[in-house]
Amino acid sequence: MHKKIYTLVFLLFCQVMTLPLLAQDSAGAQKVEMADRFRADGKIYVVIFVLGTILLGLILYVVRLDRKITKLEKDIKI
């Protein structure tokens, strides 16, 4: 239990410590075409929504599999 919490806190610490990277200089030529119009129109949220739905579907499938297997293991270990 202690070990788990310690691991989680350590991981969270590592994640937080990478945030200062965001302070790095991001100077760049604005001559390269990027999808700024797309983003301004809000269409980027469609992309995120669609991919998020796919990801969620896959995760739910894996969770369902996990629960099925856990149940089978409990039944057999009687």
Next chain:
Amino acid sequence: MLRQNWWKIVCVVLLFYTLIAGFLGEVPAKPILNETIRNLYFHVAMWMAMMITFIISLVYSIKYLRTNNPLFDIYALEYAKTGIVFGSLGVLTGSIWARWTWGAFWSNDPKQLGAVIALLIYLAYLVLRNSMTDLDKRARIGAVYNIFAFAMLFPTIWIIPRMVESLHPGGMGNPALDTRDIDSRMRAIFYPAAVPGWTLLGVWITTLRIRLTVLSERLGHV
């Protein structure tokens, strides 16, 4: 460990973070790449996940050779299978990326060829195993071949494509992930979220397969 849920929740959180930050986050504006540079969190992450998964498989193969515990052989096999899935997805996503940046799905590029060869060597590991009916022999020879297959990853993917001329970043001895390919804002999403997220998903699916194999062996379906 296999049945604990905390690392699975971490996996889901990291993957959703990768998705959202991957598309909403700021990226450098590079010619030719444009927005596709975001593929870093997916294509490159697939290869990192593959390497980690193959290392785990290697460790279990060595453990099997040292202890002859059949459970380690199951672990090694399933992690190798997941590694092959990650590698195949890496080739596929790389090919799609290439279509819009290099101009074609396939260019016989040294990196592309090297990656496919490495995966074929791992596929041969599966064929080799299935060619043997004696379970101990299958596990032992499989474990030795697994070590060889892992060793072959290095010349085929990491060394030769990086020594010769290549469309892929890293050719001709150039650094593989430098300021032309990534910046610090992207690194902050790639290393803490994308790589562990996809890797953990692979580990999760592999542990499910392992548990299923153990269950079916317990029930008598070998």
